[in-house]
């Protein structure tokens with residue numbers, strides 16, 4: 001069995017959909033499952049993805065949660081581990097990609113792993129160690145404005161070296177495309193860090209662990225990397241690396257649409273989400289969260305939004321309602337000393353609304369944003385997700401049980417999806 005841990009919930013569904021597409025019977029567990037809690041027993045699954053919310057929490061807490069997840073995956077029989085993080089390497093110099101990688105490598109007793117954020121289907125590529133987003137270097141892309149993990153550098157080895165105790169090495173496209181990757185990894189494994197076949201040198205010689213940042217510009221490159229790393233106990237990256245894995249060929253699951261109210265809850269400030277909100281505003285009733293009102297009277301503000309949504313659903317049951325946090329970048333409020341950060345208020349408000357909407361009969365929701373999805377799915381008390389139909393690169397419908405109510409949930413990474421996703425994704429359910 002393949003065991004995976006993802007540092008946010010959208011990342012978990014992104015990876016799970018890639019695994020399903022590659023023929024893995026895949027279960028997504030929200031948080032670390034107790035054995036009894038998985039309705040699909042591990043022996044009936046080819047892959048288990050544990051969705052964690054570790055991307056932006058304290059590094060020590062992220063490491064502890066990841067170690068617990070690793071132990072659970074191994075208990076379930078996982079023989080290989082896939083550490084999924086963001087294809088835009090969302091992290092800070094304190095972590096959490098590096099500390100988690102270090103801890104997993106140490107617990108697995110492995111001295112070598114690969115670092116592969118590339119996801120060409122979503123426009124993420126790595127060339128000479130530089131991460132590009134649709135051709136723009138990461139540090140110049142809209143990711144530099146992320147409220148929690150602003151990415152202002154594009155150099156993956158440098159980003160990783162700042163937060164990891166591993167020796168960070170970069171392997172270029174030439175090595176990948178010439179078929180020399182396995183040999184290069186072998187020579188690194190035997191600690192010949194000066195291998196002739198590598199075009200760059202180790203950034204840092206720390207512990208015995210070597211983290212190899214591998215370039216990938218195309219899906220063929222990812223297939224090559226997956227093949228060359230098939231015997232590594234630990235692989236790390238975005239979901240793109242899963243393209244090169246293959247399961248036993250299980251058929252995909254088709255989810256049916258539920259009748260009744262639909263909602264879109266968007267806590268993401270990312271450029272793609274802002275474009276989708278602008279598009280959706282013309283098509284569906286919408287409200288922007290008022291941070292000041294939430295700060296002054298949280299309960300009252302949430303109750304007002306619930307009343308508004310129910311009224312809209314009564315007027316037109318076909319139209320989803322949209323509640324969003326950020327229309328323009330200027331809506332983002334930096335955290336200020338002495339007050340609850342706006343990001344917390346947004347996550348709390350959207351999670352409460354998700355619960356209130358579910359109580360009001362809403363069984364289909366699109367949630368935009370990884371942190372936001374983590375908050376919403378936790379509030380709904382969903383423990384496990386079944387992956388359904390794909391909607392866009394890295395975006396899929398999933399189904400989960402929320403306190404006895406079966407819900408269709410689309411957890412969308414802030415940066416993924418076409419402009420019409422918030423209005424168009426519903427038609428994929430049949």
Ligand SMILES: Nc1ncnc2c1ncn2[C@@H]1O[C@H](COP(=O)(O)OP(=O)(O)O)[C@@H](O)[C@H]1O
Nearest residue numbers: 268270325332333342343346369370371372414
């Ligand atoms: N107006 C705002 N001011 C500050 N932070 C905000 C605001 N609106 C949303 N946020 C926060 O920004 C973060 C966006 O992260 P996330 O949900 O992961 O989206 P993405 O997928 O785009 O990264 C969330 O924690 C959210 O609460």
Ligand SMILES: O=C(O)[C@@H](O)C(=O)COP(=O)(O)O
Nearest residue numbers: 010011014086087370413414
């Ligand atoms: O790998 C990716 O880009 C996504 O799966 C992901 O993790 C995106 O994070 P969010 O934008 O915070 O959802």
